[in-house]
Amino acid sequence: MTKQRANWSPYDNNGGSCVAIAGADYCVIAADTRMSTGYNILSREYSKITKLADKCLMASSGFQADVKALQKHLAARHLIYQHQHNKQMSCPAMGQLLSNTLYYKRFFPYYSFNVLGGLDSEGKGCVYTYDAVGSYERVGYSSQGSGSTLIMPFLDNQLKSPSPLLLPAQDAVTPLSETEAVDLVKTVFASATERDIYTGDKLEIVVVNAEGIRREYMDLRKD
Amino acid sequence: MMKLDFGGLESASQFHGVDSELVDGLSSAPSFEIPNTTNFDGFQKEAIQMVKPAKGTTTLAFIFKEGVMVAADSRASMGGYISSQSVKKIIEINPYMLGTMAGGAADCQFWHRNLGIKCRLHELANKRRISVTGASKLLANILYSYRGMGLSVGTMIAGWDETGPGLYYVDSEGGRLKGNRFSVGSGSPYAYGVLDSGYRYDMSVEEAAELARRAIYHATFRDGASGGVASVYHVGPNGWKKLSGDDVGELYYKYNPVTPSTVEQEMAEAAGP
Numbered sequence: 001m002t003k004q005r006a007n008w009s010p011y012d013n014n015g016g017s018c019v020a021i022a023g024a025d026y027c028v029i030a031a032d033t034r035m036s037t038g039y040n041i042l043s044r045e046y047s048k049i050t051k052l053a054d055k056c057l058m059a060s061s062g063f064q065a066d067v068k069a070l071q072k073h074l075a076a077r078h079l080i081y082q083h084q085h086n087k088q089m090s091c092p093a094m095g096q097l098l099s100n101t102l103y104y105k106r107f108f109p110y111y112s113f114n115v116l117g118g119l120d121s122e123g124k125g126c127v128y129t130y131d132a133v134g135s136y137e138r139v140g141y142s143s144q145g146s147g148s149t150l151i152m153p154f155l156d157n158q159l160k161s162p163s164p165l166l167l168p169a170q171d172a173v174t175p176l177s178e179t180e181a182v183d184l185v186k187t188v189f190a191s192a193t194e195r196d197i198y199t200g201d202k203l204e205i206v207v208v209n210a211e212g213i214r215r216e217y218m219d220l221r222k223d
Numbered sequence: 224m225m226k227l228d229f230g231g232l233e234s235a236s237q238f239h240g241v242d243s244e245l246v247d248g249l250s251s252a253p254s255f256e257i258p259n260t261t262n263f264d265g266f267q268k269e270a271i272q273m274v275k276p277a278k279g280t281t282t283l284a285f286i287f288k289e290g291v292m293v294a295a296d297s298r299a300s301m302g303g304y305i306s307s308q309s310v311k312k313i314i315e316i317n318p319y320m321l322g323t324m325a326g327g328a329a330d331c332q333f334w335h336r337n338l339g340i341k342c343r344l345h346e347l348a349n350k351r352r353i354s355v356t357g358a359s360k361l362l363a364n365i366l367y368s369y370r371g372m373g374l375s376v377g378t379m380i381a382g383w384d385e386t387g388p389g390l391y392y393v394d395s396e397g398g399r400l401k402g403n404r405f406s407v408g409s410g411s412p413y414a415y416g417v418l419d420s421g422y423r424y425d426m427s428v429e430e431a432a433e434l435a436r437r438a439i440y441h442a443t444f445r446d447g448a449s450g451g452v453a454s455v456y457h458v459g460p461n462g463w464k465k466l467s468g469d470d471v472g473e474l475y476y477k478y479n480p481v482t483p484s485t486v487e488q489e490m491a492e493a494a495g496p
Contacts (some may be wrong), residue, residue, distance in 0.1 A: 032335075099329075099332070099333075103329055131328065137309065139307075163309040167467050
């Protein structure tokens with residue numbers, strides 16, 4: 001007799017893609033706003049980007065219920081940190097907190113593919129990319145989600161930054177200007193929308209720089 | 224045992240009448256043995272998983288006269304997709320101890336960080352540094368307690384303590400081995416080939432670094448799951464020091480320089496005005 005398998009899965013994949021690019025003094029975080037389940041679209045206006053700290057945002061794709069739970073958990077931890085240390089959490093600190101939070105559910109993971117973007121304590125752009133169980137590294141750019149296999153090769157081609165492992169060390173941030181990076185993100189999502197059914201509807205772009213946080217929207221194909 | 228019937232293909236009845244198991248196999252029609260299971264499809268999937276190369280990576284470490292040499296590639300793969308070419312697989316536990324990463328990236332990162340914390344607590348509690356033996360035992364005991372729960376860790380702990388250079392291999396099955404030369408990961412057979420043939424105890428630091436670099440390079444050349452940047456670290460009496468980080472694509476051209484052939488030159492001249 002074959003082993004009985006559960007008919008119900010605690011997970012679902014709501015699709016979507018996220019991208020983050022680090023610049024010399026800015027960071028661009030972008031995600032589409034389509035939320036789907038199977039072949040159905042649940043919403044065309046669902047934001048995948050959340051602000052965790054003053055200069056630190058997170059974009060997550062995957063199972064949005066787990067993403068929402070994760071965002072709430074991190075927001076609560078950040079509030080405690082602010083009470084205890086009387087300051088905002090820096091992006092690298094939030095990066096490690098997210099990694100540990102994900103790993104504590106190593107045996108029942110958050111189905112959430114995250115990209116953290118913001119400014120580090122020196123004001124330089126920083127992007128951290130994660131897998132579902134918390135392994136992370138600081139990179140110059142990254143994409144996650146259903147369209148990431150389409151987006152990443154294009155970003156590698158346009159932005160290929162020297163690996164931070166090289167010796168003598170070379171800077172990982174992209175030489176692009178802020179407007180060039182935003183244009184690149186728009187191009188990248190327009191292309192991903194063409195070939196990924198889960199990506200589309202609208203693109204939300206958030207730019208973090210010394211002046212603060214700026215939000216922009218662009219329409220994508222709705223089919 | 225169930226057999227598919229290929230009776231129509233060919234017959235080999237020369238051994239007519241002789242009765243033995245060996246002959247049975249020859250005389251009957253060619254056939255594939257099928258496993259005696261109800262879920263044939265599932266069984267196939269499991270069988271493939273068993274022989275699938277695990278721990279797509281190449282890491283190595285060896286002890287020699289001047290200390291310990293540690294090297295690794297930097298590729299992370301998710302199935303057939305390269306998720307990153309810049310993963311730090313050599314983890315700096317503390318200024319005199321290194322750990323290598325093979326297997327689950329999150330598992331290795333988290334438990335090595337945890338080990339670093341435990342080592343620091345040991346220093347504060349005992350007013351002296353922890354030995355490599357002690358650190359590797361701490362990690363091995365933790366991994367043993369999670370045995371069977373799906374952690375995937377194949378790591379080497381390399382360091383320099385009061386007894387000199389130390390190297391241990393620790394894995395998520397609970398194994399812990401002391402040794403002089405280890406390589407872990409899907410690219411390890413290739414790395415062992417280069418490492419074992421070129422190894423001498425009394426090498427200089429530069430020679431040992433070049434041997435380690437070449438071993439990683441050759442593994443990345445032949446193993447699809449290894450690639451990126453070959454990092455080489457040396458652990459000496461004063462702690463570890465990163466010696467080099469070279470892109471393996473560029474190492475290829477360094478080891479196999481391209482010389483323009485005369486034919487190309489002639490064609491270039493002919494194309495001129």
